[in-house]
Amino acid sequence: MTRREPINPTDDAARALVRDLLADVRFGALAVLHPETGAPYVARVGMIWDDTAALTLVSTLSTHTRALLVQPACAVLVGEVGDKGDPLTHPRLTLTAQAAQVDKQAHKDRWLAAVPKARLYYDFTDFLMFRLTPVGIDLNGGFGKAYRLTPDEL
Amino acid sequence: MTRREPINPTDDAARALVRDLLADVRFGALAVLHPETGAPYVARVGMIWDDTAALTLVSTLSTHTRALLVQPACAVLVGEVGDKGDPLTHPRLTLTAQAAQVDKQAHKDRWLAAVPKARLYYDFTDFLMFRLTPVGIDLNGGFGKAYRLTPDEL
Numbered sequence: 188m189t190r191r192e193p194i195n196p197t198d199d200a201a202r203a204l205v206r207d208l209l210a211d212v213r214f215g216a217l218a219v220l221h222p223e224t225g226a227p228y229v230a231r232v233g234m235i236w237d238d239t240a241a242l243t244l245v246s247t248l249s250t251h252t253r254a255l256l257v258q259p260a261c262a263v264l265v266g267e268v269g270d271k272g273d274p275l276t277h278p279r280l281t282l283t284a285q286a287a288q289v290d291k292q293a294h295k296d297r298w299l300a301a302v303p304k305a306r307l308y309y310d311f312t313d314f315l316m317f318r319l320t321p322v323g324i325d326l327n328g329g330f331g332k333a334y335r336l337t338p339d340e341l
Numbered sequence: 342m343t344r345r346e347p348i349n350p351t352d353d354a355a356r357a358l359v360r361d362l363l364a365d366v367r368f369g370a371l372a373v374l375h376p377e378t379g380a381p382y383v384a385r386v387g388m389i390w391d392d393t394a395a396l397t398l399v400s401t402l403s404t405h406t407r408a409l410l411v412q413p414a415c416a417v418l419v420g421e422v423g424d425k426g427d428p429l430t431h432p433r434l435t436l437t438a439q440a441a442q443v444d445k446q447a448h449k450d451r452w453l454a455a456v457p458k459a460r461l462y463y464d465f466t467d468f469l470m471f472r473l474t475p476v477g478i479d480l481n482g483g484f485g486k487a488y489r490l491t492p493d494e495l
Contacts, residue, residue, distance in 0.1 A: 216384035220374075227414060233428065255456075262375075264385060330462070
């Protein structure tokens with residue numbers, strides 16, 4: 188059996204799928220280097236998309252926030268699994284990124300419009316906001332539908 | 342306002358929640374070190390729980406599989422987000438783990454019983470199986486419900 192090349196040429200459909208996945212994002216799986224062991228670590232975080240980068244609101248009480256404060260290289264997995272069929276047929280993307288802390292008050296209106304229940308904790312002093320600037324985007328639209336995009340292709 | 346300690350003492354309810362999340366798992370977000378850059382990377386993978394460790398079936402065409410072949414330290418995020426409310430209120434856990442390749446034929450019946458549609462690709466030669474032996478388990482049952490378990494507490 189002949190297998191296809193794993194990465195397809197980027198086309199308009201792939202770019203549109205990436206834009207849709209990012210526009211809809213409300214959470215993701217954030218991968219970081221564990222601040223004590225240096226091993227990979229992953230946690231669910233709240234996340235929205237802000238035109239050219241992701242924003243995440245995270246607590247300093249958590250391992251992943253302490254990780255970002257010492258090592259800004261990270262990655263996030265975005266895209267939900269539907270109720271039916273093999274979970275691997277549902278589109279998702281991996282954003283590799285560099286994190287930088289930003290002033291959360293500058294993004295409060297946008298965040299609360301997307302995640303109204305965050306009003307309960309948004310102003311807690313242990314919550315920080317990071318901007319995750321994309322380094323690369325790996326789109327997986329399902330079996331045989333892998334694409335690799337650069338940030339300027341968004 | 343007085344904030345609680347971030348990690349609660351492990352109790353029976355926490356252990357039961359961990360067992361339930363692992364028993365139900367069919368996929369997870371696998372965090373690895375990127376094989377070229379060494380930066381964190383994360384991807385969705387198919388996954389089941391096998392009594393004391395997770396099993397994952399992954400393709401050598403993917404970045405995360407090439408990563409596991411050179412660096413066995415990894416982590417997986419398990420636990421789905423429901424339809425309602427803040428995504429961060431839904432229970433999930435992070436398993437930090439060490440990956441080791443195993444013979445996928447030894448686990449075929451169990452895998453296909455859990456993921457019947459995997460019959461379409463299970464025997465493809467580029468698919469390998471890894472056993473992810475837990476190093477630690479961070480349970481997040483929702484705000485203020487963080488626990489840290491050792492593998493022998495399962």
